[in-house]
Amino acid sequence: MSSIPATASTLAGALLRQEVLDLHAYHVPDSVGYIKLDAMENPYLIPPELRDEIAAMVANAAINRYPDPNPAALKEKICSVIDLPQGMTVLLGNGSDELIQLLALALNKPGATLLSVEPSFVMYRMIAVFTGMRYVGVPLLLHAGKANYGEADFSLDLPATLAAIKREQPALVFLAYPNNPTGNLFSAQDVKQIIAASPGLVVVDEAYYAFASDSFIPHLAHFPNLLVMRTFSKLGMAGLRLGFLAGSTAWLGQLEKLRLPYNVGVLTQLVAEKLLEHHEVLLQQAEQIKSDRAKLHIQLSEVTGMQVYTSEANFLLFRVANAADVFSGLKRRGVLIKNLDGGHPMLKNCLRVTVGTREENEKFITALKETIIQNAQG
Numbered sequence: 001m002s003s004i005p006a007t008a009s010t011l012a013g014a015l016l017r018q019e020v021l022d023l024h025a026y027h028v029p030d031s032v033g034y035i036k037l038d039a040m041e042n043p044y045l046i047p048p049e050l051r052d053e054i055a056a057m058v059a060n061a062a063i064n065r066y067p068d069p070n071p072a073a074l075k076e077k078i079c080s081v082i083d084l085p086q087g088m089t090v091l092l093g094n095g096s097d098e099l100i101q102l103l104a105l106a107l108n109k110p111g112a113t114l115l116s117v118e119p120s121f122v123m124y125r126m127i128a129v130f131t132g133m134r135y136v137g138v139p140l141l142l143h144a145g146k147a148n149y150g151e152a153d154f155s156l157d158l159p160a161t162l163a164a165i166k167r168e169q170p171a172l173v174f175l176a177y178p179n180n181p182t183g184n185l186f187s188a189q190d191v192k193q194i195i196a197a198s199p200g201l202v203v204v205d206e207a208y209y210a211f212a213s214d215s216f217i218p219h220l221a222h223f224p225n226l227l228v229m230r231t232f233s234k235l236g237m238a239g240l241r242l243g244f245l246a247g248s249t250a251w252l253g254q255l256e257k258l259r260l261p262y263n264v265g266v267l268t269q270l271v272a273e274k275l276l277e278h279h280e281v282l283l284q285q286a287e288q289i290k291s292d293r294a295k296l297h298i299q300l301s302e303v304t305g306m307q308v309y310t311s312e313a314n315f316l317l318f319r320v321a322n323a324a325d326v327f328s329g330l331k332r333r334g335v336l337i338k339n340l341d342g343g344h345p346m347l348k349n350c351l352r353v354t355v356g357t358r359e360e361n362e363k364f365i366t367a368l369k370e371t372i373i374q375n376a377q378g
Contacts, residue, residue: 019129026126034336035363037354040180040208040315042236044285044357050278057270067266074269077276082230084246085221091252092264096207096231096243097123100174102258103227103245104131107171107201115170117156119181119344121205124174133172138164140182140346154182154309154346156190162197171200177216178208181340181352183311185212195223201251205229208313210286211293220247227251234314235282237275240268289314293355299365303372315354322375323349329371335364 006014013021031038045051071092078090093099104114104127114128118137128135141157165173173194178185195202202225204216209230216228227247232240242264245252275282293311300308300318307319317340320326327339338352353364 017132019132023126023129026122029336031336034331034334035356035360036336037356037360037364038336038338038352039238040234040313040354041238042234042282042285042289042314043354043360044236044288046236046275047281050275050281054271054274057274058267061266061270063266065266066262067264067269069261071264071269071273074273074276077273078244081276081279082217082246085218087248088220088246089249089252091245091255091259093243093245093259094263095233095241096205096229097127098263099229099243099245100124100127100203101130102255103172103201103203104128104133106255106258108133109171112171113168114172114174115164115168116174117161117179119154119340119346120176121174121180121207122343136164136168136170140179154179154184156186156194158187158190158193161190161194165194165197165199169199173198173200173202174205175202176205176207177214178212178312180207180313181315181317181338181347181350183309183313183315183317185214185312188214188216191216192219192223195226198225201225201227203227203229203245207231208234210235210283211290211314212312217246224248224250232272232275236285237272240272242268242272286314289355292358292361296353296355296361296365299361300368303365303369305372315352317350317352319348319350320372321349323351325375326368326371327351329375330364330367333367333370335367337364 029038075090075092093102100123108131111134113134113136114124115136115138116124117140125135125137138157138161141153141155175186175191175194177191191204204226206215206228207230209215216226220226220228227245229243229245231243293314293316297308297316300306300316305321309317311317323341324339327337330337340347340350340352355361
């Protein structure tokens with residue numbers, strides 16, 4: 001009696017965890033031909049003289065060899081530019097996503113919980129699912145006296161967060177500082193209370209540190225359960241995929257055991273170290289972005305019916321009627337931003353735009369006004 005061979009889809013459905021089957025892959029839209037303002041990238045290239053120097057380095061790079069598994073010079077450069085406190089060190093990752101996954105794997109004992117706030121970076125929840133951790137999301141705060149998500153200010157609901165920590169006893173807490181996708185910087189005092197109340201590890205995610213007015217790097221020595229995570233992606237190195245955790249050797253020495261060997265490639269190590277030798281150039285670009293962010297905030301605020309949120313990141317979140325139609329109208333005019341409508345109840349009719357060059361920002365504002373006028377005319 002011959003057996004009927006199973007199809008690949010049948011086998012996948014039978015063997016994969018249900019949580020994986022229920023997930024949707026992280027969607028990255030095709031951006032070819034658009035003014036690309038959807039992914040919080042630095043819009044500026046590095047200066048030509050640096051490009052020539054890097055090109056010569058790359059041409060002579062030993063890409064036939066595995067990368068340095070422990071690039072001490074790069075780590076020292078990172079520690080120097082971030083002014084890391086004495087006694088602390090860094091662990092390198094292939095972007096911050098790899099580090100989030102490594103942390104979840106390390107702390108995922110049976111029944112362990114990963115806690116964050118919502119809305120926030122979607123990878124916290126997704127990676128909890130990937131690794132089989134239980135996920136708990138605490139809603140951010142609404143304006144006092146308001147009763148609908150349209151009036152959200154996206155600050156921490158400290159009593160609710162502390163109650164969730166007491167109830168859930170999370171092994172791992174992530175707080176984005178500033179928060180993505182809202183752009184706001186939570187109260188530092190509230191964050192300190194959360195760290196102090198947490199029985200497990202708290203990771204303050206400072207992906208947008210270059211555009212913000214505060215950091216928890218100076219507090220690393222004060223909290224034994226605190227790590228700070230950063231990426232250089234927003235500072236002009238998105239294509240290199242380099243992130244790091246900063247904290248005590250007691251934590252990072254253990255986490256190093258889970259880091260996959262050679263996770264940071266030869267070219268990334270070479271180019272990142274060279275760019276960090278010229279860290280001031282990247283910070284000057286960040287200052288330009290901050291200046292343009294302020295101007296763009298004013299321009300958006302002047303558009304009728306627009307609600308624009310304060311940001312300490314390199315993007316602005318705004319709420320507009322019929323956001324999906326506005327998003328589509330911008331795409332038809334060659335501008336790609338991020339549609340967050342439907343992603344979370346608090347983000348109803350919300351769109352997010354990355355701060356681009358001045359020319360890109362002007363084209364975005366022009367396309368936005370044209371779209372809103374056309375939509376109003378039906």
